[in-house]
Amino acid sequence: MPCQDHDREKGFPPIQTLQRFPKEELSAKVVMVRFDSSILLHQDLDESVSKISNALLTIKYIYEAVAKVVLASSWTIKCNSKVLSEETVAEFLSSVLKLKVLPSQCFYEHQQPNLEKVEEVDIILLENLSNYKQELANNSEFARRLASGIDIFVNDSFSTAHKILASTVGVTQFCYACLAGFYFEECLAKLKTIPECELSPSVAVVGGVNIKDKVKALRVLASKCDGLVFVGMMALQIMHVMGKPVPLYLVEHEGVKEALEIVRYAESRSIHILLPSDFLCKHNHLQMQEKSFLAHNIVDGKFLLF
Incomplete structure (x- = not known):
């Protein structure tokens, strides 16, 4: 695409985005969204913000495409002191997204994820990745288990884009398509304007x-x-x-x-x-x-x- 060639000339690697990906190809797929907890779990997030946030739009767009959505991220008390456990995070996201989010311990030492057991929910939330040292080490086996059953990976966590994590880099080798979400794309577009700023x-x-x-x-x-x-x-x-x-x-x-x-x-x-x-x-x-x-x-x- 011309825009990708232009990005390459400016020193930005070309990326495939959710916006350009055929929406019909999301249907009936299992899509993992690596979300930015500092955005979606912000303590002061209110209803007006939730209506316009591209971070929320990414998840809703995939869900409305009739895909099974699996959310993954890491969070600490810095994100929101009221949402620390998977249960409270799922409850918070449910209220913001207006969809049913179910916390699911999807990877164990001796068990693979079983997505069939949660067909009745709208969205699945994986465990807090901060609890796993394999996440920071980009452990290949951990990434494989994390991506088990996943068809498409969508990275919407721009703040972790510079890190080599199992949930941002490792999982990509196990998914047939890897895309940038709407929030990620928005942040990248803003970053591209910096070298051109003459103000x-x-x-x-x-x-x-x-x-x-x-x-x-x-x-x-x-x-x-x-x-x-x-x-x-x-x-x-x-x-x-x-x-x-x-x-x-x-x-x-x-x-x-x-x-x-x-x-x-x-x-x-x-x-x-x-x-x-x-x-x-x-x-x-x-x-x-x-x-x-x-x-x-x-x-x-x-x-x-x-």
């Missing part, structure tokens, strides 16, 4: 973790923008290399070199780096306990950033 002054707000994996993207932002605003865990990495007091248990030590590289590059271009003055943290064990710390005084190891 000035412009400022980029950067959050998240794993600065080592994101250094190339950060360098592009630093080359285009007049200022960088760092928030959350990312801010702590930048603060550390700038010599500001940060508890060592909050520092990604494997990414110190990359953080320093970004700071030096920003300084070479004389662009501003803005950092938070305080952080809201949640207790590591007492889920409902929160505490605000000044940026230079995060000292209690019992508290973690949201």
Whole structure:
């Protein structure tokens, strides 16, 4: 396709999207959707948001194509303190999607998934992938079990696209079609506009973790923008290399070199780096306990950033 050739010229790999995939081919198929928990499980998600979110549209579109939908993701207290178990996540998603979502422990040590047992439900939710070290290791056997019975894989988790996970990379070798969902495609389209942005002054707000994996993207932002605003865990990495007091248990030590590289590059271009003055943290064990710390005084190891 011409648009894919254009993307290749701009340095973006061509991807097959759900939007361009024949909808009739979804019918009677089992489709796994790797969703972004930071979007779909957001604590403040309300009805007006749910009506317009492309993350929700991906799931509803596949369901309306008469496919069996299997949802997979990982989540922590950072996503939503009220939805931690598979049961509460399924209940939350049911209320947002207006469809019946059933939690299903679909992979065990000695048992394969049995999708026939849940024909009466609209959507199946797999176990929290955060509970499995094989997910982060992209274990091939784990990915095979995860994809057992799946025909088509749809990745709608843009925030994990840079990670090599069993649920984003490993499963693709066991499905005959692998597609980008509507939310993924929306985020990619926004990313493609960054190199073309000529607005000035412009400022980029950067959050998240794993600065080592994101250094190339950060360098592009630093080359285009007049200022960088760092928030959350990312801010702590930048603060550390700038010599500001940060508890060592909050520092990604494997990414110190990359953080320093970004700071030096920003300084070479004389662009501003803005950092938070305080952080809201949640207790590591007492889920409902929160505490605000000044940026230079995060000292209690019992508290973690949201």
